[in-house]
Amino acid sequence: MIAETEIRIIPELIQNAVALKSMVSQKLSINIEDLKAIQILKKSIDARGKTVYFQLKVKAFINELPKDVPFKFNLKNITNAKPVHIIGAGPAGLFAALKLIELGLKPIIIERGKDVKARRRDLALINKQGIVNPESNYCFGEGGAGTYSDGKLYTRSNKRGDVSEILNLFVHFGATPDILVDARPHIGTNKLPQIITNIRNCILECGGEIHFDTKLIDFTINSGAIKQLHTNKGVMDTKSVILATGHSAKDIFYLLHQKDILIHPKPFALGVRVEHPQYIIDGSQYHCEIRSTYLPPANYSLVEQVQGRGVFSFCMCPGGIIAPCSTNPNEIVVNGWSPSKRNNPFANSGMVVQVELEDIKEDARSPFVALEFQSKIEQLAFKAGGGNLVAPAQRLVDFVEGKISTDLPKTSYNPGVNSVNLGEIIPNFITERLKIALPFFGKKIPSKFGNKGYYTNEAVLVGVESRTSSPIRVPRTTSFNHPQIVNLYPCAEGSGYAGGIVSAAIDGMKSAEAIFNTY
Numbered sequence: 018m019i020a021e022t023e024i025r026i027i028p029e030l031i032q033n034a035v036a037l038k039s040m041v042s043q044k045l046s047i048n049i050e051d052l053k054a055i056q057i058l059k060k061s062i063d064a065r066g067k068t069v070y071f072q073l074k075v076k077a078f079i080n081e082l083p084k085d086v087p088f089k090f091n092l093k094n095i096t097n098a099k100p101v102h103i104i105g106a107g108p109a110g111l112f113a114a115l116k117l118i119e120l121g122l123k124p125i126i127i128e129r130g131k132d133v134k135a136r137r138r139d140l141a142l143i144n145k146q147g148i149v150n151p152e153s154n155y156c157f158g159e160g161g162a163g164t165y166s167d168g169k170l171y172t173r174s175n176k177r178g179d180v181s182e183i184l185n186l187f188v189h190f191g192a193t194p195d196i197l198v199d200a201r202p203h204i205g206t207n208k209l210p211q212i213i214t215n216i217r218n219c220i221l222e223c224g225g226e227i228h229f230d231t232k233l234i235d236f237t238i239n240s241g242a243i244k245q246l247h248t249n250k251g252v253m254d255t256k257s258v259i260l261a262t263g264h265s266a267k268d269i270f271y272l273l274h275q276k277d278i279l280i281h282p283k284p285f286a287l288g289v290r291v292e293h294p295q296y297i298i299d300g301s302q303y304h305c306e307i308r309s310t311y312l313p314p315a316n317y318s319l320v321e322q323v324q325g326r327g328v329f330s331f332c333m334c335p336g337g338i339i340a341p342c343s344t345n346p347n348e349i350v351v352n353g354w355s356p357s358k359r360n361n362p363f364a365n366s367g368m369v370v371q372v373e374l375e376d377i378k379e380d381a382r383s384p385f386v387a388l389e390f391q392s393k394i395e396q397l398a399f400k401a402g403g404g405n406l407v408a409p410a411q412r413l414v415d416f417v418e419g420k421i422s423t424d425l426p427k428t429s430y431n432p433g434v435n436s437v438n439l440g441e442i443i444p445n446f447i448t449e450r451l452k453i454a455l456p457f458f459g460k461k462i463p464s465k466f467g468n469k470g471y472y473t474n475e476a477v478l479v480g481v482e483s484r485t486s487s488p489i490r491v492p493r494t495t496s497f498n499h500p501q502i503v504n505l506y507p508c509a510e511g512s513g514y515a516g517g518i519v520s521a522a523i524d525g526m527k528s529a530e531a532i533f534n535t536y
Contacts, residue, residue: 018078018079018080018081019076019077019078019079019081020045020076020077020079021058021074021075021076021077022041022044022045022074022075022077023044023072023073023074023075024037024040024041024044024072024073024075025063025070025071025072025073026040026070026071026073027068027069027070027071028069028070028071028309028311028312029309029311031071031311032311037055037073037075038052038055041055041075041077042077045077045079047077047079051079051080052077052078052079053078053079053080053081053082054077054078054082054083055075055076055077055078056075056076056078056083057073057074057075057198058074058075058076058198059073059074059198059200060072060073060074060198060199060200061199061200061201062200062312062313064302064303064304064315067304069303069304069305069309069312088185088186088188088189090115090119090186090189091119092118092119092219092223093118093119093121093223094223094224095117095118095121095122095123095124095223095224095225096123096223096224097123097224098121098122098123098224099122099123099256099536100122100123100124100125100255100256101117101122101123101124101125101256101257101258101259101529101532102125102126102127102246102253102255102257102258102259103124103125103126103127103258103259103261103525104127104233104246104258104259104260104261104262104269105126105127105128105161105260105261105262105263105266105511106126106128106130106158106159106160106161106217106227106229107160107161107162107163107261107262107263107509107510107521108160108161108163108509108518108519108521108522108525109161109259109261109508109509109510109511109515109521109522109524109525109528110126110128110161110259110261110525111126111160111213111216111217111220111522111525112183112186112521112522112523112525112526113259113261113508113525113526113528113529114126114220114225114529115186115216115219115220115526116525116526116529116530117225117529117532117533118219118220118223118225120529120530120533121533122529122532122533122536123224123225123226124220124225124226125225125226125228125253126220126225126226126227126228127228127231127232127233127246127248127253128158128159128227128228128229128230128231129152129157129230129231129232129233129266130152130153130154130157130158130159130229130230131152131153131158131159131229131230132158132159132214132217132229133158133159133160133164133210133213133214134210134214135153135229136153136158136159136164136165137210139153139154139158140154140155140165143155143341143343143406143432144340144341144431144432145431146405147341147404147405147406147407147432148346149343149344149345149346149406151344151345151346152230152232154342154343154344155340155341155342155352156263156265156342156344156484157263157265157266157344159213159217159227159229160209160210160213161263161521162263162264162265162342162352162484163209163517163518163521164206164209164210164213165206165209165340165354169201169202169203169332169517169518170183170184170187170196170202170203170204170517170518170519171201171202171517171519178523178524178526178527179523180519180523181197182526183519183522183523183526184196184197184202184519185197186522187204187212190212190215190216190219191208191211191212191215192204192208192212193208193357201316203355203357203359204357205355205356205357205358205359206354206355206356206357207356207357208357228248228250230249230250231248231249231250232248232249233246233247233248233269233272234247234248234249234272235247235272236258236272236276238276238502241501241502241503242502242503242504242505243255243258243502243504243505246258255504256504257504257506257532257535258504258505258506259506259508259525259528259529259532260491260505260506260507260508260511260512261508261509261511261521261525261528262511263509263510263511264484264486264487264488264510264511265344265484265511266511267344267388267392269511270384270385270388270489270491271385273491274384274385278491278499278501278502278505279491279492279499279500279501280384280489280490280491280492281384281489281490281491281492282374282383282384282385282386282387282388282488282489282490283387283486283487283488283489283490283513284371284372284373284374284387285372285387285391285483285485285486285487285488286327286329286331286369286370286371286372286485286486287369287370287372287391287394287443287447287481287482287483287485288328288367288368288369288370288443288447288451288481288482289367289368289369289439289443289451289478289479289480289481289482290339290351290352290353290365290366290367290368290478290479290480290482291365291366291367291368291413291476291477291478291479292339292363292364292365292428292429292430292476292477292479293363293364293365293471293473293475293476294362294363294364294475295314295315295335295336295361295362295363295364296308296362296468297364297468297469297470297471297473297475297476298314298315298316298317298335298364298462298471299312299314299315300465300466300468301315301462301463301464301465301468301470301471302315302316302317302462303315304465304466305465305466306466306468313335313359314335314336314359314360314364315335315364316333316335316364317330317333317366317461317462317471318330318333319368319458319461319462321454321457321458323370323450323453323454324449324450324453326370326371326373326446326450327370327371328368328369328370328371328450328451328453328454329368329369329371330366330367330368331366331367331368331369331482331485332352332353332366332367332485333353333364333365333366333367334353334354334355334359334364334365334366335355335359335364336355336356336358336359336360336361336362336363336364337353337354337355337359337361337363337364337365337429338353338354338355338361338363338365338429338430338431339351339352339353339363339365339428339429339430339479340352340353340354340430341406341408341430341431341432342484343395343399343406347396347399348392348395348396348398348399349395349398349399349402349406349408349409349480349481350395350481350482350483350484351408351430351479351480351481351482352367352482352484353365353366353367361429363428363429365429367482367485368451368454368455368478368482369482369485370446370447370450370451372387372390372447374386374387376444376446377390384489385489387488387489388488388489390488391483391484391488394442394443394444394481394483395481395483397442398442398480398481401435401437401441401442401480402434402435402437403435405432405433406432407432407433407434407435408430408432408433408434408435408479408480409434409435409437409439409442409479409480409481410422410425410428410430410434410435410436410437410439410477410478410479410480411425411436411437411438411439411477411478412425412426412474412475412476412477412478413455413472413473413474413476413477413478414472414473414474415474416439416440416451416452416455416478417451417452417455417456419438419440421436421437421438422436422474423436424436425477426475426476426477428477428479430479434477434479439478439480442480442481443480443481455471455472456472458471458472459471459472459473460472486510486513486516487510487511487512487513489511489512489513490512490513490514491507491511491512491513492507493506493507493508493512493514496531496534496535497527497528497531498531506528506531506532508521508524508525508527508528509521509524509525
């Protein structure tokens, strides 16, 4: 007999198999000897009360043992199969390739950046010298932006597709099985590169192709279909194209427009990255002076409606680092990441405001109105920083009170920070909403046990967080192809249809299935 139930257990007992077995048997009113095994289905933290608990959903095996049901991934030799070209080797492109292999089609990936190992050298130049390679950076290269932005897998909604399939594939390629049960699954930047390498090797071993340092610069269209792809390394004939270029490939948007292929401006969000000492977040969220070693660094999720716009935290990184994610030398873009252990002394998160097209004063008829607004703010941030990717920054309370900080706290942002008035960079409609929301969030994460809460000058705001999503939408039909170009399949974040690694991977796989259905 198999039964499911939920229990709450204190952190100190989470690794105690005897205690778990005792609690489950009591909950189910069975003899402990009859409980042969326990499988944890979901694990989350309940910190609402004074005592912090792990909330577990478990499957109990009563008088029987669990049967090992292996995850099925149907690999095929597709060396001589019909080819499908994929532009971009981020999560959408890689998982589209895996699905194509399962369906018996040959993926040919074209990636402007480098493989994960070679890419590290360019990231080192960004962090240490402020030098940006426009083709190889935190956004461009094998694995896409997610590879070095720590692999958050928080999507739990199955509305887009089968989330469990994506998570099981990550485990198949080397991720820890914990991601199958954690409420906020996370792989870690230190582990993702090897997982991405394993996916690449699988694609190649099955007969697929991956072309690094290969940039799409043009394509030939005939009779409403793309016939040839023009790259910096030559021309490729094509039958079907999955466009999985990510939210920062601005040149692709301009190329589509140049070819009279319909694109639309799209709302996005913009703001800053806020960084606290991790102990402040731990103390408030866990109601303690010192976090238990059995608990992970605390996270938070904040949202508030201010003057008709959403103000919300984005990509929260406990024990994390702020990263320079610019894709051009004259702009500042920041994001965050964490190693798998999340053992850095800082907690950072985007704090952004929803930007609607009506907020932007430029020519609303242009499809690039939101993209150019985004670029303008990033360039202003670069100038305010003073060069070499030094970022403009301000203490949190000083920002709300309109004061330039006389000094700045230590920060995890490697290229360095420069004290400025962020209100002179960020548009007023965003600044004013942030100034209202930040003290309110201080009430949600208040001071406890003598520790300061969220609203403190020990926190620093670093600008700008501007790549939360694509400022462009590339339209598509219910069959996933572009309404004008029958064999072009726009997908994932770059085309405005996803918001993270898991949703992008699902969208890439759906695009692959849509192409298969046309054969």
